[in-house]
Amino acid sequence: MQRTRIKIIGQSGTGLLTVGEIVSKGLQELGFYFCADREYPSLIKGGHSCYTINFSEDPVYSLSDTADILVAIDKHSLVAYFDTLREGGILVHGYERTAGIADILKKAKERNIIIIALPSRQISFDHGATEQMVNIVLLGMIWKVLGFDFETVQELLASKFEGKKKVLEIAMKCLRTSYDRVPVQTLYATSLPKTKNETILLDGNHAVALGAIHAGMRFYVAYPMSPSSSILSHVAKMASRTGVVVKQAEDEITAVQMALGGMFAGTRAMTSTSGGGYDLMTETVSLAGIIENPLVILLAQRPGPGTGLPTWTAQADLNLAIHSSHGEFARIVVSISEPTDAFETIQHAFNLAEKYQIPVIVLSEKVVCESKLTVSPFKLNSIPIERGLVTGNDLKKLQSEDRYQLTPNGLSKRWIPGSSETYYFANGDEHTEKGTLTEEADPVRDMYEKRVKKLELIKKELPVPEIYGETENADISFVGWGSMRTVMMDVIRIAASKGIKVNYLHYRYVFPLNKKFVQEFAASNKNLHLIEGNYTGQLGEHLEPLMGREFSGKLLKWNGRPFFLEDVLSYIDKHFNK
């Protein structure tokens, strides 16, 4: 599996995002699979940004930290990222005062790096453009280096600047000049895919928005917080064509109260946030627990504590999701890893929240939120909508006591307020079956138990974790959740090509956990390692008591960066059973 790795680097706000997006779109049109992510600081202008694209004829789910082609817009970024360019790779830059990068050029020569350079500002000025067209000059260079035809990129540029005739005219001249001035003999050997893969291109947040809308979410409320914010933008953009009501709330407490109220009043509603915002929501999660109200919250993780690293990634809020909120009650915590998973899992999240009448916390991560992937077009109408509501003639046979009736498995009937003449009290104070307040010892004990014991039912019914690779006797095994799935899917294939058997146990559903499955996996895979994006190995701490033994090792990462292929492959080299 040949994978081509490009990094486009420069200061934030210099237009490299546009270049990255156009290149991505172009690769998709040519039929490649790819994964792209953007590293950037939490500011609008300045600081280094890096747009990384890995593409291949076969599906690509995660990124390498090494580049075959490094495209630099300015000197500072070049210095910061130069060492990630592989020996014999290609450096594309538009930097004119080469005296300033003499050191880099010397190092490049030592490492057999091919340099493709054009005076990007001069080319822009020659065509009557400002410095802002430098990125288009670089686009032409990249495209030529990759060996693709001019027509594809020309069309892409035209659609990018649609309706801006004058700008397009100048941009096109810059593109043509730079494309033509890259010498042909330095082309990177890229062959077009044998079969043109039909894909859609999107990131995890976009997929969540689409999945939620498809699942009948009619009310979305949120307060912006990186890296969840673009879900709000996506839902808002789709609102007028779908009729979804979107509300940007005054704070996260409002957002979650409105999501809860929306669900209570009878529709499907949802909110999204990141760790700090979720902290504010936790009291409402507890309210959902006691009134047995469905609630769906997407928690997009970034490194904390405090403001932490707003634009970087982490998996450090698993315990927050599991343990948040006062009191004891049933909940489900589920993780997502890439667009298809996000699209499907969010639909399941609504079903689970409504069926069990509980909060469902969907854990995402910055690398999931923003990584753009080409995936097969989503299957529509494949996940039935299950609301668990009393409907039709049954609404006439209800008693108020049915709402919180004590049942063997803890589940009682729920119906939309107003749908039946039989009303009920959804009481945040401890209550009887009808919902009236009680402080009597026995009814309190029984109602408390009713709510918590739903966990046993959920444990029985939740899908089991998935195994990727061999089911047993791997040379090395990993256990993880969330975005670990994507990096492990790539790693398993790469390791197999080197003759190493790697397998991976993936927890999409991270709470509540079952003993049986992980015990069996641990028994048949001796060299078992944990992989997580946090310091303490949070899932591991939950799993070890269930497995009855410790992990052979833990691969943990907490510097804000996602797991790159190299992280896992070098760990495997050290730890696999030879």
Add this chain to the structure above:
Amino acid sequence: MDKKLLDQLSCQSAQYSAYESNEIITWCGGCGNYSIQNALKRALVLEGFPPHKVLMCFDIGCNGNGSDKIEGYTIHGLHGRVLPLAGACSIVNPSLKVIASAGDGATLSEGINHMIHTIRSNYNFLFLHHDNQNYALTTGQPSSTSPKGCQMNAAPEGVLLDPINALQLVLSSDPSFVAQVVSADIDMMTEIFREALHHKGLSFINILQSCPTYNKGVTDSWYLDRLLPVKEIKDYNAKDIWDARHIVEEKKDKIPVGILYHNSNRKSFNDLFEYRKSFKTNLTQEVAHVDIGSFLKELK
């Protein structure tokens, strides 16, 4: 109460009884909550709302303890958060008459941000602000409407700060319906609630509520002696926000009561969504697979 209305109510005694609960009432004798809840029941019956078409959202505290003392769909939520909760219910399920109740602690301290944004959003529900000038269920600590200097639990030397003028705050936030009543006047409450039930948008009813246990200085008769019905003020124009703002600022020795301000031209939140004009359904009726095929095409 007006004889005609009384007659009408007695004809509708079955409908009235439907709101009556068997639960043991836990309020103190003389508490303003009795009359507020009674006035609400009267208004709902007179305006033809049966209990299963009403959704009452309660904050916590003494009035929240009434969440199971009146029949109908109720939700008893968190402290300070009832306004966004009720807002969501009114957006999602407009077939229900949504009524929210909260005290001065919830409205002017814990959730004061929600109050401002709820008025700004103009959600379509009736809000009963129970202002008894203290935190009664936690045994009488001062609230942000307690008079300065008043000796209270946790303020033995007297309250240090000036109170918040709730109505000034409300009226400066571009509301669409603002009224003030006292819990001692059940007839006026009934009359105002009846009007407010038909307002499209947020009706903010400031209820000056007696608390005979922890706010002994301000009794029913203290309130009744100081009423200034705006209806009786010559040239008072409830459509002019400045008439309302002047009266709540200037009449320090009097309590202006009645509908202080009413703007029926402001669109309620639900009416802001032009793209939903063609929908005959509400959001509770639309939970089904939504076709996203055209969005996916754009991603190819």
